Amino acid sequence: MTEPNNAPSGPGTAPPERPRKARSSQKEQQIIDGALRAFLARGYSASMDVIAQEAGVSKQTVYSHFKDKETLFSALIDRLLDEFMSAGLSPELMSADPGTFFRSVANIALSRLDDWEYISLLRVLIAESARVPELADVYVNRLVRPATQRLADYISSNEKIKFKDPEAVARIFHGALVHFIIMQEILNGKHTLPMSRERIADSLVDLILFAAEKTQDAR
């Protein structure tokens, strides 16, 4: 009945301490960790038995902390998305020159090629997007929107570059990077269609910088 979880995102007061998992007992942390591993490795089809086993607790213990499988799944995805929520590019980067800025953004994005959790999360989100569209919405609102927004803001505000449609350019830049991750890591392109991340970063940065210069020339 009364759920131990409290304090969703408090509107008026910004809590200086962690808003979530105020008291996560030893067992609860075990459950969360185990369920995370199970879901990310096997998708939503991971059985509750496997989850309990992975967590090192009994199945009933899982159910004493989470109402049902769907609740557990959504809670975990939501939790993961929070962790990956970009805390924002460092402010000094927003005032860096275009070459530094785009190169840094590309490198940060491509560093996720090594992050098994991020890659698995992406796969599960896409896999379950039809069944649970809300999770895809959370992903878009927490990760994609801020990322593309900041890119568009930089493009719009920086004097040295000028594009007709900063938002579209931002989405192209972001999309090329994310697709490369999906391609290489999820769809096995790392083996069937290998290409180094440096080549993608180099060409992408060149592309946008050259186009920006050309647009400048044409003014």
Next chain:
Amino acid sequence: MTEPNNAPSGPGTAPPERPRKARSSQKEQQIIDGALRAFLARGYSASMDVIAQEAGVSKQTVYSHFKDKETLFSALIDRLLDEFMSAGLSPELMSADPGTFFRSVANIALSRLDDWEYISLLRVLIAESARVPELADVYVNRLVRPATQRLADYISSNEKIKFKDPEAVARIFHGALVHFIIMQEILNGKHTLPMSRERIADSLVDLILFAAEKTQDAR
């Protein structure tokens, strides 16, 4: 570099002619169609009961044509990939000017935003890529490799444009388009982060043309 006609980069020795059995009875066609709808709508978790119902036959009839669920699934995905296999851009396009070429490629790719089968196929491929990696490999070899290869070939051969790394540019161009489809249609971005396909196409074509011109100037 390599022969454009044959590209069976695999060890298997499959006769190039008669790639598929010609006899598909009435029932068998029903099964295929029903299973296709069921799998694309609900993923691999679609039950054999639902598949049989969707096909309008009994469950046993399905099993009399396909050994088990996994075989049926793989056969269908393989069949779908064949249908989507790009027959190659029309030869006259390969000799068109860059503006026409890239604009056409972008429009062709973005037309898949309206293709429910393609979108569902993409989702299922990603969803099952961990469990059945071979299907992802087939997708990459049949669709992604030819598409990016032709883009890279065009970039390499056309006198009017010059990039340091045509293959990387090809993958960026292709990736930005495919990611836009994943974003808008699979991850629900069409509602949460709307953007017209024309804006993406315009900015992407501008980006590559301007960058190409700039590279020309710098020669």
Next chain:
DNA sequence: GTCTATACATGGATAGAC
């Protein structure tokens, strides 16, 4: 080949002891 009926296993969820 095609159907109805069924065997067998798995999975989500609960009961009851401690």
Next chain:
DNA sequence: GTCTATCCATGTATAGAC
């Protein structure tokens, strides 16, 4: 809260009649 044991629905696959 935590465990073991269990219920019951669903799912894959098969048997047997026609």
